[in-house]
Amino acid sequence: MTQERGDLAESAICFDHVSKTFGRRDETGALIAAIGDLSLEIAAGELVAVLGKTGCGKSTMFNMIAGLLDPSEGKVRVEGRDPFRDFDWYRGRMAIVFQNDRLLPWRTALKNVELGLEMLDIAPAERRQRAQLWLSKLGLKGHEHDYPHSLSGGMRQRVAIARAFATNAKLLLCDESFSALDEMTAQRLRDEFAALVRENGKTAVFITHSIEEAMQLGDRLLVLERPARIALDLKIDQNASREEREALRARIRTILSL
Amino acid sequence: MAALWQIAAMMFPPFLFPSLVKVFARCLHIFGSLEDLTNIAATVGRILAGLAGAFVVGGALALAMARSERAERFFSPTLTFFQGIPALSWVVFAIIWFHGIEFRIFFIMVLTTLPAFTFQILGALRAMSKDLIEMVQSFRPTRAKLFRTMILPAVLPDILTAWKVNLGNAARVVVVAELVGATGGVGYELLQQQQMFDMAGALAWTLQLVLFVLVMQGLLSAIENYAFRYRAVSERSL
Numbered sequence: 001m002t003q004e005r006g007d008l009a010e011s012a013i014c015f016d017h018v019s020k021t022f023g024r025r026d027e028t029g030a031l032i033a034a035i036g037d038l039s040l041e042i043a044a045g046e047l048v049a050v051l052g053k054t055g056c057g058k059s060t061m062f063n064m065i066a067g068l069l070d071p072s073e074g075k076v077r078v079e080g081r082d083p084f085r086d087f088d089w090y091r092g093r094m095a096i097v098f099q100n101d102r103l104l105p106w107r108t109a110l111k112n113v114e115l116g117l118e119m120l121d122i123a124p125a126e127r128r129q130r131a132q133l134w135l136s137k138l139g140l141k142g143h144e145h146d147y148p149h150s151l152s153g154g155m156r157q158r159v160a161i162a163r164a165f166a167t168n169a170k171l172l173l174c175d176e177s178f179s180a181l182d183e184m185t186a187q188r189l190r191d192e193f194a195a196l197v198r199e200n201g202k203t204a205v206f207i208t209h210s211i212e213e214a215m216q217l218g219d220r221l222l223v224l225e226r227p228a229r230i231a232l233d234l235k236i237d238q239n240a241s242r243e244e245r246e247a248l249r250a251r252i253r254t255i256l257s258l
Numbered sequence: 259m260a261a262l263w264q265i266a267a268m269m270f271p272p273f274l275f276p277s278l279v280k281v282f283a284r285c286l287h288i289f290g291s292l293e294d295l296t297n298i299a300a301t302v303g304r305i306l307a308g309l310a311g312a313f314v315v316g317g318a319l320a321l322a323m324a325r326s327e328r329a330e331r332f333f334s335p336t337l338t339f340f341q342g343i344p345a346l347s348w349v350v351f352a353i354i355w356f357h358g359i360e361f362r363i364f365f366i367m368v369l370t371t372l373p374a375f376t377f378q379i380l381g382a383l384r385a386m387s388k389d390l391i392e393m394v395q396s397f398r399p400t401r402a403k404l405f406r407t408m409i410l411p412a413v414l415p416d417i418l419t420a421w422k423v424n425l426g427n428a429a430r431v432v433v434v435a436e437l438v439g440a441t442g443g444v445g446y447e448l449l450q451q452q453q454m455f456d457m458a459g460a461l462a463w464t465l466q467l468v469l470f471v472l473v474m475q476g477l478l479s480a481i482e483n484y485a486f487r488y489r490a491v492s493e494r495s496l
Binding site: 100108116148149 | 389397411490
């Protein structure tokens with residue numbers, strides 16, 4: 001185990017001078033970094049939107065928090081531990097909503113939501129009750145016994161969100177979770193998702209390439225430039241005036257176009 | 259086909275094409291005889307034991323090959339080589355290498371159906387959705403839970419197909435294996451009918467094997483229909 005005391009342990013998520021390379025080299029023979037010397041801290045209870053262009057290292061950063069990748073240099077700590085080495089410790093403490101719903105086609109909506117609870121050895125009756133509750137919260141009452149193929153894209157993504165929330169994990173990771181949906185459905189789900197995160201006191205990291213989505217969802221916004229260095233880190237005031245939001249949008253656009 | 263046979267029975271002598279009535283009567287006789295039923299049961303047992311053995315070994319080999327490139331480099335050409343060996347050669351090898359009749363038959367059954375089981379399960383393991391595996395792994399399952407919730411349901415359709423395909427192969431091979439040395443079973447009975455030049459008996463015993471294959475295929479289809487009820491069905495056929 002790699003539990004740490006001190007500053008690294010106090011944040012929900014901490015990147016300390018993290019770099020990641022995948023062995024690819026540029027024309028001069030130098031290693032190409034997917035992430036270069038990234039340092040950041042995310043406090044417990046924050047809803048952070050991470051914004052950046054395609055290929056800027058968002059997904060690499062996401063996979064490091066999820067414990068799927070190990071940094072080449074520096075330290076990544078999630079709740080004070082190394083998510084790559086202490087992978088199993090995060091069982092029930094971290095849940096992920098992926099870009100596509102990734103529902104198991106052989107399971108009903110209810111059984112899909114129960115999946116994470118099965119990993120936690122929760123008794124079948126409680127599992128069922130919790131899964132039903134979350135499906136109901138996400139407006140899917142009556143669809144518990146439907147298989148994924150009979151649900152619409154929006155409904156399937158709701159099931160995926162219910163699956164993540166049902167485990168009661170403190171940390172939620174979302175990887176462009178609403179990008180495959182039509183704008184109306186995505187807008188509604190974004191609102192529901194943000195409300196559920198705040199109501200339930202979760203820490204959430206939301207990866208996106210949409211400026212609008214990042215500004216609508218996050219309490220805090222991180223804009224990344226290649227190779228995953230922080231170009232902008234600010235709190236978002238959801239009550240800001242239209243002019244202020246437009247100015248911020250223009251500023252982000254300028255950073256992303258560089 | 260039955261009508262054509264009956265026409266042939268009217269045109270040729272009974273030792274070449276016996277009437278279907280006679281064949282049916284022989285079938286009834288087999289069903290009514292405990293000794294004959296025991297012979298059928300012996301063959302069925304050998305088929306199922308051979309298939310189960312090949313399935314277990316093939317499943318283990320496929321898992322090893324899916325996990326390790328070294329295992330794949332070794333087993334893949336070996337099994338491909340085995341696929342080229344005729345069933346009759348395995349029969350000869352088994353007679354030379356082993357003494358016990360039942361073990362000989364089991365060996366032949368396993369070796370002739372092993373490559374197909376292994377390659378079909380390996381293909382299914384490789385075709386599993388990486389996205390779904392990553393999703394299940396994000397919940398940090400134990401190995402047993404990963405197997406139960408993800409791997410088994412994902413490869414089940416291919417496992418059932420592999421059983422269906424190998425069932426027919428096994429029914430053909432078992433007769434060859436029983437012809438050489440067995441003192442009971444459908445293959446042994448077929449050999450007796452051949453020595454007595456009894457076509458009706460040969461046909462009746464063959465039909466027992468066909469009936470077994472049909473019953474097993476029906477059972478596997480029923481399992482398929484139940485296990486894959488989640489699949490979307492298009493109203494437009496292929």
